[in-house]
Amino acid sequence: MTETIQILGLVGSLRRSSIHKVLLEAAQQVAPQAMHITIFPLHDIPLYNNDVEVTEGFPPAVQVLRDAAAQADGIILATPEYNGSVPGVLKNSIDWASRKGLLAKKPVVTMGGSPGALGATKAQEHLRQICLHLGMYLLPKPTIAVPKLPEKIVDGQLTDELTRKFLQEQMEQFYHWVMRLRP
Numbered sequence: 001m002t003e004t005i006q007i008l009g010l011v012g013s014l015r016r017s018s019i020h021k022v023l024l025e026a027a028q029q030v031a032p033q034a035m036h037i038t039i040f041p042l043h044d045i046p047l048y049n050n051d052v053e054v055t056e057g058f059p060p061a062v063q064v065l066r067d068a069a070a071q072a073d074g075i076i077l078a079t080p081e082y083n084g085s086v087p088g089v090l091k092n093s094i095d096w097a098s099r100k101g102l103l104a105k106k107p108v109v110t111m112g113g114s115p116g117a118l119g120a121t122k123a124q125e126h127l128r129q130i131c132l133h134l135g136m137y138l139l140p141k142p143t144i145a146v147p148k149l150p151e152k153i154v155d156g157q158l159t160d161e162l163t164r165k166f167l168q169e170q171m172e173q174f175y176h177w178v179m180r181l182r183p
């Protein structure tokens with residue numbers, strides 16, 4: 001019997017019509033049946049403040065995120081590129097989640113796209129460096145960097161068949177990656 005795994009999906013954009021939310025939702029649709037992806041909204045995560053962590057502990061929204069990350073078998077990070085790097089929203093959430101080594105040894109994969117030709121490749125490179133710094137187990141390939149992503153979305157759905165095929169391949173590989181690395 002195929003074993004089911006639970007995956008946490010984070011989107012590095014708070015925009016209502018985020019193309020990265022659509023990308024992650026498409027990943028949900030094409031992922032293997034045995035891979036459940038839950039998208040965790042980052043809207044309520046406050047800015048990291050070490051004083052708060054030391055004096056009050058983790059704020060409630062952060063604790064929920066940390067519990068979700070701890071319980072997940074793996075994490076998918078769907079990131080836009082902001083000024084050649086990772087948006088603050090995502091970096092901030094990773095900073096909170098990373099405390100006390102929580103993300104170490106957690107399987108992770110990144111994906112991204114852009115209105116332009118480069119598909120958030122610089123942001124993903126930076127994000128991958130962060131993941132490696134944290135000791136996360138980063139799926140090396142296939143990578144997903146979708147150029148002209150808004151043009152591949154119709155009525156809130158990723159309709160481009162080739163991109164969906166690439167996503168499916170990445171999700172299948174990630175499933176095997178997580179299974180291989182299971183403690």
Ligand SMILES: Cc1cc2nc3c(=O)[nH]c(=O)nc-3n(C[C@H](O)[C@H](O)[C@H](O)COP(=O)(O)O)c2cc1C
Binds near residue numbers: 017019084
């Ligand atoms: C502050 C800011 C900086 C941006 N910098 C880049 C960039 O460096 N490279 C790029 O390809 N797109 C850049 N963009 C455009 C984003 O790729 C585009 O807004 C994309 O739709 C954001 O993803 P989302 O729809 O998931 O929010 C930037 C957008 C903003 C708001």
